[in-house]
Amino acid sequence: MPVTIAHKCFSESLKAPNLVQNDWTDLERPKKLHAYLKALLTFQKSGNLPDPNKRQDAEKVFEMTALEYDQELNETDKNVYLQLAETASGQLCPMASYFGGIVGQEVLKACSHKFSPLNQWLHFAAPEILQNINRGETFPPLSDIHAFGSAEISQIQERWNGVINLRYLGQSLIFGTQFQAKLGAIKCFLVGAGALGCEWIKIMSMIGIGTRTNSGRITVTDMDAIEVSNLNRQFLFREDHVGKMKSVVGATVATQMNSELNIEARQTKVAPETESTFDDEFWQAQDIVINALDNVPARKYVDAKCVFYGLPLLESGTLGTKGNTLPIIPSLTESYGSDPVNDENDASIPACTIHAYPNLIEHTLTWARDTVFEKLFHLDPSEAVKLTKQGLEKYLNELNYQPSSKLSKLRSVRGILVQILPTDHPEKLFPYLVKMENMTWRKCVELGRLRFEELFVNNLITLLNAHPPDKTVDEKGTLFWSGKRRAPEIPSFDVADPTHIEFIQAAAKIYANIYDIKITPQNATEDEIINILNEMKPLPSFVPDSEVFVPENDQEATKLSEEQKQESEKKENIHEFEKLVNDEIEQLQDTRESIENDVNIIPQEFDKDNNSNSHMDLIFAAAMIRARSYGIPEINKLQAKQIVGRIVPAIATTTAMTVGAIALELYKVALGHKDLEVYRSTNFNLAVNSYASFEPTPCKNNSFGRTKANPKLDVNLWTMLTLTGDLTVQDVIDYFQENYEYEVTSISTTGDVTLYNDLFDQDDRLGLKIADLYKGSLKCTPPTYIPLTIDGDFEESDEDGDGDENEDEDEDEDEWFSVPPCRLLWNA
Incomplete structure (x- = not known):
């Protein structure tokens, strides 16, 4: 419902302000800051703000602050507001980003009438940065500083012995000129060059992190290319950058903003598989690490590396209008991985829900990602590659150390390299014989059609055979398919259904990539695929195996697994198992020469951002087809991509405020602060004007x-x-x-x-x-x-x-x- 908001006029609110609480370390701080702001405005009426680092001016401001504040200010307060007054003429880029995000969101609220406007004063300060800073310098009066942009600049710089660097002037007025050399000498690793990363690159360019003259360095890595959808919030990029690598463009733009930067762009994912690239020497060379990532697993990996090497990590994240920041400081704070709250997005979904009883779109997407893509297009081909690279004998020797999975792995390899048999699937859902030798584009399309029948038709026929729609679970007649359980409807393949064709087309393209088959644009058209499908022989009617047991829940599944394991350990079954293993080995030996020398298998690593690889097309189509069967509302492909990639969506205003807040912590790290009370974590929501600043959680000793x-x-x-x-x-x-x-x-x-x-x-x-x-x-x-x-x-x-x-x-x-x-x- 619309709400009418009534604001006081400026003069009235100045006297009796509505203050937004935003600092839980000092509940009176908003009121004190309001008094300080009024004192500063009064002092400014005399001509300028207080001269930098001039105690006499600062004391005048404090006296006026004390008069405005209706309670007594203690000695700690006095030190805080004297320091704020001495540095009032300075400017910090992170603070501009922080307030810029807030002001930008307020403009959007006014234009859209969406979300609640601020009511009415929001004061924010970070005086803890100034603790134990001894600038020990005499700065030019503001009258000289204001003249820096005039023709008299050379005379003024000569008068002040050239100590003033105009680029970092606002920053130097706060921290002193010597601090700039410390910032320039920092070696920083920025992980991610997306929304958060762009804001970080801008801020580091503006404040002079990692400059050549001070032997510093910024290393930024991001494996993604720029997409059109990025342009509304990743402001370093323009239309002519679409298709180029984010890290490369970001680094290029950074040097355009500040030619002194020493910045290196990489396009490598930071993950266990790239530890030969980001090795011990690399990590030990860093002074600070910054996460600008959009998913939890990647954040946890970088966090673990920082803990291992004892590096400070600046962590932040956004979700729409919500943002949070977390400085992770060695020997002071808990790490990102220490917080159980971070596991909320990783809460595991019961396996039976995924495989048989989905009720949310997240369930069908997880099934499509893990059961369909990961199994068929990554794990099975990866196992086959082991054999082709190692040779059959060495591969079999390694399998001897994995007796429990030996048979299933041999079947996977044979199914990729030789043939798929009707007896391969444990539930007999794929009753088709497919020869995998001499794969062609036509065979890829046909195999995609067979996979459709296996995954969306035979699978559900077997499920409903085990649990019929009219099945009851008690004497009262309570239906098995009730509550969150929904009895699925079995689809019939239809060449006129775009989603059905999208699945076949995507599956065929991925199979072609696996078998290194060159595809021409003419071959991959929907019309050509439909022609191939129409030429296929009709598939035989599927008859479910009545002995297949489908567990009702994970407890039953675990019990079934244990029973099957016990059964397999019986002597008579061990003999049968060995016979099956030997049969598989014989098939591989019969084609040994060709599979060791002539086959080039390329397993598919899931990449959500490469539109040409058809990975998201397949997962989206599979999830939507399954969702229809279970009566789950469908979503669009962009939403599916965010869920599958565990992407945390961002908007420009939230990003600016978030990075502004955490960048203030970078100053503290550079200053070498060792007290926990100096650092601040933040949580905020621009939509509802919720702002909280507090000390990070100390590590347990x-x-x-x-x-x-x-x-x-x-x-x-x-x-x-x-x-x-x-x-x-x-x-x-x-x-x-x-x-x-x-x-x-x-x-x-x-x-x-x-x-x-x-x-x-x-x-x-x-x-x-x-x-x-x-x-x-x-x-x-x-x-x-x-x-x-x-x-x-x-x-x-x-x-x-x-x-x-x-x-x-x-x-x-x-x-x-x-x-x-x-x-x-x-x-x-």
């Missing part, structure tokens, strides 16, 4: 070791034990025994790979070097720092000699703590 041994080690999430040397397993065990009285029982590394576990009788590994075990287990050269996860227990002792090991049991319990993260600098 514990201790490791025994009180009767060496002094305890104070530990928190930032603690990193660094062992040096090409150590053996026994060396690591001895280190913890001698220093902390800690008995190591297992040592593992990247990807939960176990290097040593005393439960498995691995005494033969005690003399082996950690680096050699890493190399042998992960099949790659160890990084400079090998991450180690140590597990074990504190040794039991009876130092009093009274035979009572349980005495002071409660006290000892407090001393026990999991070992802090550890890494091995093995090649030192």
